Amino acid sequence: MAENKELTKKEDLxxxxxxxxxxxxxxxxxxxxxxxxxxTDNNPITVQVLGICSALAITVQLEPAIVMSLAVMAVxxxxxxxxxxxxNLIPSRIRIIVQLVIVAALVILVDQVLRxxxxxxSKQLSVFVGLIITNCIVMGRLEAFALGNGVYKxxxxxxxxxxxxxxxxxxxxxxxxxxxxxxLFGAQIIPDSWYEAGYSNNGLMLLSPMALITVGxxxxxxxxxxxxLIEQN
Amino acid sequence: MDRNSNAYTFxxxxxxxxxxxxxxxxxxxxxxxxxxxxVKNEKMQNxxxxxxxxxxxxxxxxxxxKYIVERxxxxxxxxxxxxxxxxxxxxxxxxxxxVEEQSFPLYVANVEGAKYYIVxxxxxxxxxxxxxxxxxxxxxxxIKGAVFDHKGETPGLGGExxxxxxxxxxxxxxxxxxxxxxxGVSVAKGYQGGDNKDDNAVDAISGATITGxxxxxxxxERLERYLPYFKNKTNVKVAAx
Numbered sequence: 001m002a003e004n005k006e007l008t009k010k011e012d013l014x015x016x017x018x019x020x021x022x023x024x025x026x027x028x029x030x031x032x033x034x035x036x037x038x039x040t041d042n043n044p045i046t047v048q049v050l051g052i053c054s055a056l057a058i059t060v061q062l063e064p065a066i067v068m069s070l071a072v073m074a075v076x077x078x079x080x081x082x083x084x085x086x087x088n089l090i091p092s093r094i095r096i097i098v099q100l101v102i103v104a105a106l107v108i109l110v111d112q113v114l115r116x117x118x119x120x121x122s123k124q125l126s127v128f129v130g131l132i133i134t135n136c137i138v139m140g141r142l143e144a145f146a147l148g149n150g151v152y153k154x155x156x157x158x159x160x161x162x163x164x165x166x167x168x169x170x171x172x173x174x175x176x177x178x179x180x181x182x183x184l185f186g187a188q189i190i191p192d193s194w195y196e197a198g199y200s201n202n203g204l205m206l207l208s209p210m211a212l213i214t215v216g217x218x219x220x221x222x223x224x225x226x227x228x229l230i231e232q233n
Numbered sequence: 234m235d236r237n238s239n240a241y242t243f244x245x246x247x248x249x250x251x252x253x254x255x256x257x258x259x260x261x262x263x264x265x266x267x268x269x270x271x272v273k274n275e276k277m278q279n280x281x282x283x284x285x286x287x288x289x290x291x292x293x294x295x296x297x298x299k300y301i302v303e304r305x306x307x308x309x310x311x312x313x314x315x316x317x318x319x320x321x322x323x324x325x326x327x328x329x330x331x332v333e334e335q336s337f338p339l340y341v342a343n344v345e346g347a348k349y350y351i352v353x354x355x356x357x358x359x360x361x362x363x364x365x366x367x368x369x370x371x372x373x374x375x376i377k378g379a380v381f382d383h384k385g386e387t388p389g390l391g392g393e394x395x396x397x398x399x400x401x402x403x404x405x406x407x408x409x410x411x412x413x414x415x416x417g418v419s420v421a422k423g424y425q426g427g428d429n430k431d432d433n434a435v436d437a438i439s440g441a442t443i444t445g446x447x448x449x450x451x452x453x454e455r456l457e458r459y460l461p462y463f464k465n466k467t468n469v470k471v472a473a474x
Contacts, residue, residue, distance in 0.1 A: 060389025091242040098249060105253045109260055116267035119275070119290070123395075125388070203439045206389065 026152075034156040038164030041226060045168040046219045050136040055169055056211040058128050062185050065173035067121050068128055069166030071114075073159060075106045075132050076141060080158035082106075083146040090147075099142045100133070107132045137165055172214045180205030276320075283368035283378040284342045284349045301351075303341035309333050311461030324355040324364065337458050342368065349377050352459055356451025359443040361385035363394065363451060369408070373463045376418070379403040381448060391444030402435040408456060409433075415460060417453030420445035 044050045058068050082102050083090070090098050111129045114122035122129065132138065141161050146154040177183055182190035182201050190199065204210050223229045235241060277293035281300065288296050306317035309332050319338035327335045340351040348371040355364040365381035381394040393399055406418045407430065416433040422445070424436035437445040 058388055060387075064388045089236075089245065091236050091245050093237065094242055094246060097246075101249060101253055105257055108257055112260055112264050112268070116264040116271070119268075119271040123382075128388070206440050 031153065031156055034153060035160040035163070038157075038161040039167055041229065043164045043168065043222075044137045044140070044161050045165060045215065046222055047229060048137075048140070050140050051165055052212075052215070054128060054131060054135055055165075055172060055215060056208045057131075058125070059169055059173040059176050059211050059214075060180070060206055061177050061183075062170065062173045064125055064128075065169045066166075067125055069162065069169055071110055071125065071129055072132055072135065072138070072165060073162035074110055075103065076138055076158035076162040077155055078106050078158075079103045079138060080141060080146040080154040081151050083142045084149060084151045084154035087147050095147065096139075096143075099139060103138055103142070104133050137161055168215065168218065171218060172211055175214055176205045176211060180210075279366050279380045279382065280340055280342075280351055282380045283351055283366045284344050285378055286344065300342050300344055301340050302343045303339075305339045305341070307337040307339055307459065307462050309335060309337070309458065309461070311459070311463075311465060322353075324353055325362065328355060332458070335458075337462075339459065339462070347371070350459075350463075352456060354381075354451045354455045356447050356454065358383050358386045358394075358447040359391050359441075360387070363444065363447050365394075365448075365451070367403070367452065367456070373466065374407050374409045376403050376406045376408065383444070386441070386444050390438070391441040393438050393441060394444060394448060399438065405430045406435060407431055407433060408452075415453075415457060417449065417456055419449040419453075 038044055041047065045052065045055055054068065054072075058064050079099070079102050083099060086098070107129065110132075111122065114125070114129065141157060145157045149157070174184070178189060179202050182188060182195075190201075271290070274290045274293045277297040278288055278290050281288055281293060281296060284300065286296060286300060304319035306314045306319040306322055308314050314336055317336045319336075319340070322336050322338040324338075327337075338353055340353075342349040342351055349368045350371070350373060351366055351368045353364070353366050355362065357363065361384040363381065363383040363386065365379060367379040368377040369375065370377050379400050381400060383392060383394060386392045386394065403418060408415065408417055410416050410433060411431070419434045420437045421434040422437045422442055424434060426432045426434060426436075
């Protein structure tokens with residue numbers, strides 16, 4: 001009997017779904033919230049102010065922004081799952097290093113796979129794939145969520161936060177490419193007649209500071225719509 | 234076992250690192266052939282692109298053999314090095330050697346009777362290496378076409394040197410000035426020359442000044458190394474000095 005009890009305990013350690021998950025169903029209300037919250041009131045960029053650096057760097061054009069979002073999504077989903085699986089085994093003193101090793105390994109893997117099977121995309125993203133390692137959102141979610149929650153929930157949390165990141169990235173890239181280069185996905189949108197009439201592209205939009213200002217405007221709009229996000233002090 | 238003990242921490246770290254390292258090593262060796270193939274095909278595609286032959290990356294090998302009639306490796310004095318395979322020359326390694334010891338690969342293309350010299354380029358951008366190929370018509374002065382690529386330039390800024398509209402600016406530019414001195418082509422900020430093809434300059438990219446300067450330096454530094462070879466060609470107007 002005693003042996004049996006120990007076994008079930010051990011199984012609990014690496015069980016994919018915690019008790020509450022099983023009762024709730026795969027896309028129950030709480031799980032849906034994990035996906036939808038980061039898109040709105042708990043957005044990693046505009047509310048938690050994480051991952052700003054890459055939001056500045058790769059939002060000059062839409063296409064790299066989208067591919068970068070997908071790469072971040074893959075890395076976040078898998079790193080969240082792996083850390084969550086190991087959460088009861090990781091020694092707490094070296095947990096940050098363990099997280100870094102896992103994230104770095106996944107990023108290198110994504111980079112290698114892209115280079116072999118999606119060569120053009122990997123060239124377009126160049127350095128930024130490597131920089132996913134330093135994206136604060138990834139480490140932030142590992143620390144804040146994956147270390148304390150089940151594997152499936154962590155997976156949803158990873159997808160949700162990456163989607164929140166993607167949403168802002170794509171929005172910023174949309175405005176920067178449209179106003180800075182008059183293009184979307186590399187195709188000219190602003191008609192030639194506008195240029196002839198004196199319209200000119202705003203070159204400033206292509207520089208990093210304007211990404212920050214665009215993010216600032218998005219934060220402004222978001223907080224004026226949802227006043228509970230405004231800090232009281 | 235106590236998860237906070239030193240022994241546990243140590244063992245955990247060792248196992249984790251061993252597992253991760255072997256997984257990555259396995260993935261890298263499995264993916265390596267596909268990656269090398271991509272790089273090789275892209276090199277052929279780029280070389281063909283400079284003489285106006287657009288092919289997809291996967292189907293570059295056949296037209297490459299058809300149009301590129303000679304692949305020569307030169308030494309710094311312009312003499313052919315017969316023992317070196319020009320296509321295999323890695324400029325990254327060559328640039329670390331002294332000029333006297335470097336091999337300078339040169340491709341000669343024959344497209345419908347017209348002869349072109351294609352020179353591989355390599356230099357430094359803002360963040361990392363930039364490289365490319367430049368094709369000269371058989372007066373060794375007029376540029377037929379150029380392609381550029383980079384390792385780590387900022388997408389949307391310096392990374393734009395790979396774009397068609399940027400490389401088109403080099404078409405028909407001259408690398409010698411009117412008195413026959415070698416200049417190269419400079420990527421000029423605030424360029425006002427319009428379509429002038431004789432001023433040895435093209436318009437730069439906004440926000441990519443340092444990458445543009447890198448392109449300028451790369452073209453003049455690399456092309457200059459081939460002057461001894463071109464001087465032996467009778468139809469080239471190379472200055473007397």
